[in-house]
Amino acid sequence: MTKEQINKLLTAGQFPEPCNPVLVETHISWVVIGDHYVYKIKKPVHYSFLDFSTLEKRKFYCEREIALNKRLTEDLYLGVQPVRLLSGGYIIGGEKGEIVDFSVEMRKIDNDLQMDVMLPKNSVTKDDIRRLAEKIASFHKHTTIMYDKDLFDIQKKFNDLGSEKPILIESINRSMGAVIDRAIKVSNEFTHKNISLLTNRLNNGYVRDCHGDLHTRNIFLFPNPQPFDCIEFNDDYRQIDVLNEIAFLCMDLDAAGRQDLSDLFVKFYNDLFPAMRTAEEYQLFVYYKSYRANIRAKVNSLRARSAGNETEKTDWLRQSEGYLKLMEQYINLLNSE
Template sequence: MTTEQINKLVYDGKFPGPAHPRELIETHISWVILCGQFVYKIKKPVHYSFLDFSTRELRKYYCEKEINLNKRLTENIYLDVQPVYELNGCFIVGGDKGSLIDHAVRMNKVDRDKQMDILLMNNKITENDIWRLSQKIASFHTNTTVIHKRDLPDMREAFNDLAAQKAFLKKNLGAKSGNIIDRSLRTSDAFIQQNQAVFTKRQHDGFYRDCHGDLHSRNIFLLPEPQPFDCIEFNDDFRQIDVLNEIAFLCMDLEAFGKKEFSDLFFEYYNKFFLVAANEADRRLFIYYKSYRANIRAKVNSLRAKSAVSDDDKTKALKSAEKYLLLMNDYISLLNG
C-alpha cells in the first residue's frame, strides 16, 4: 500500500468489528493502525539491504512469519493475517470482496501503560518483575532452536559503522563525542581480534540461538506476566545471535534508564536459570555486547537527528545519541581497565 492509501484506510476504511477510535503510528518499515479492540500492522513496500518487503507476496510471507515467531513469547496478542482489499475506491480489511492489494497482521490491543519502558519511567518496576522476566527469557532461550551452522556476524564492521556519524556528532555534541568514537573503535577492534576463539567456542557450545532479536523495554509488556513482543522477522541474521548479545541489549537498556540495579539483577537471575556466562571471558564478552548495543543506539539516534523535521526532534535525538555514547564509553572503560 501507499501512504495515500493508508491515510484513506485510516480515515474511512472498513475493519472487522468495532473500529473506533483510530490512530496511525508510522515506523520506517511499517504502518500500525490502532482500531477499536485490534491493532493492524501493514508492512511498507520497501527494499533495504537488510529486508525486502517489495512485493505483496513477500509482505504476506513476513506477516505470517511475524505471527509465528512472536507466538513463541506472547499469549493472545498476535491473532492472524488479514487481507486488505480495494472495492469501489474503499479500502477494506478482512472479507473476500474486491481487489486484493495487501495483508495486515492483526493483534489484540494491549494497554500501553503496561509497556516496560513506561513502567520504568514511572518507577513502577519491582524486583519481582525482573525475576519473572529473567525466568521467561531464560526459558525461551533454553528451548529455542540452536544455530550451529551460520557464519558468525561481522561485529567489527557493525561496530565501526558508527564512524560514519563522527563528523555530524562532533559538530553538534562537541569534540568529546569524536574522541569517544575513536577510542571505542580502537577498543572494539582489539577486543574482537583477541577474542576470536571466544566467539567461535560460544557458537560451538550452542549459545547461538533463534532469539527475539530486538529485546528492550519498549518491546515488553508486563501484564503483570512478561510478554516480549515485536521480535525481528525480516532478517534471520539479526535474530539468530548469541543469547548473551540478546540479553545485553535489555541490560544496556535498563542501564540507559538509570536502573543498573535491575540490569545486574536480571543478569544474575538469568544466569542462574540458564548458565551462559560461566567465566571471566564470557563476562567480558557480555560487557562488549553491551557496548555494541549502546553503539547501535547512538548511531540510530544520530541518523534520526540528521533527518529530523523540527529543531525539537533534532535536539531530542542528539540528547539520546549523547546518552548512548557516554554509556558505550563506560563499557569501553571497563574493557580497558
C-alpha cells in the same frame, strides 16, 4: 501501500471493528491503532538489511512475524489480515475487493503495562524481573541452536557507527568523533583477541534463534511477561549469542538509571541458564552492551536525519549522545582489563 493510501484508510477505511484509528509510523511500518486491535502494515521498502519491496514478500514477512512472536506471547498476535481496495475505498479483512497489501493483526494492550512506561514510575518490581528472567531463560533453553554464523558479523555492525560520525560531530560536539573512533578500535581489538571465546560459544550452542530486539519498550509485564515485536525481517539480527540478547535489555535498564534491575536480571537469568560463567564471558557481556548502546546511538542519529522539525531533531540527537556516553563507559570497562 503508499502514505496517501494509508491516510485514506485512516479517514475513510473500513475495519473489522468500528474504531477511531490512530497512526504510528516507523521507518519500516505503518501501525494503525484501533480501539481494541492494532494493524501493522509493512512499508514497501528495500534496505540493505530488509526487503519488503513486493506484495508477496510483505505477506511472507507478516506470516513470519506472527510465527516468531508466538514463541514468546499468548493471544497477542492474531493473524494476517488482507488490505483490500473495493469501490475506491480501503478495507482491512473481508472477502471482497482486490488485495493491495497485508497487515499483522494484534490485540491492543494497555501501554501502561509496557516495561519502558513502568520504569519511570518505579513500578517494576523484583518479582517482575524474576518472572521475566524465567521467561527469557526458558525460551533460550528451548529455541533453536545455530552453529553456522559469521563470528565477525557483530564487529562489522559495530563499525557501521562510523558512518554517522559526521552528523554527530557537527550536531553534538567534536569530541564524539574521538569517542566513536576509540570505540571502533577497541571493538576490533576485542573481537580479534577473543576469537577463540567466540568460536567456543558458537560450538557450545550459545548462539540461538532469539528474539533479537529485546528492550524495555518491547515487553509487556503481565504476571506472565510478554516480550513482543521480535525481528522477523533478517535472521542474522535474531540468531545471536544469548548474551547479546540479554545485553540489550540490560543496557536499556542501565540507560534508564536502573542498573540494580539490570544486575538482578542477570543474576536470575544466569542461575537458570548459566551462559556467563567466567571473567572472559562477563567481558563479552560488557562488549555486547557497548554494541547495543552503539546501535541505539546510530538509530537515533538516523532518526534525527529524518526529523520533521528542529525540536524533534534535537531530541533524537540528545538521546544519541546519551547512548554514545554509555557506550564509552562500557568500552572503558573493556579497556581497563
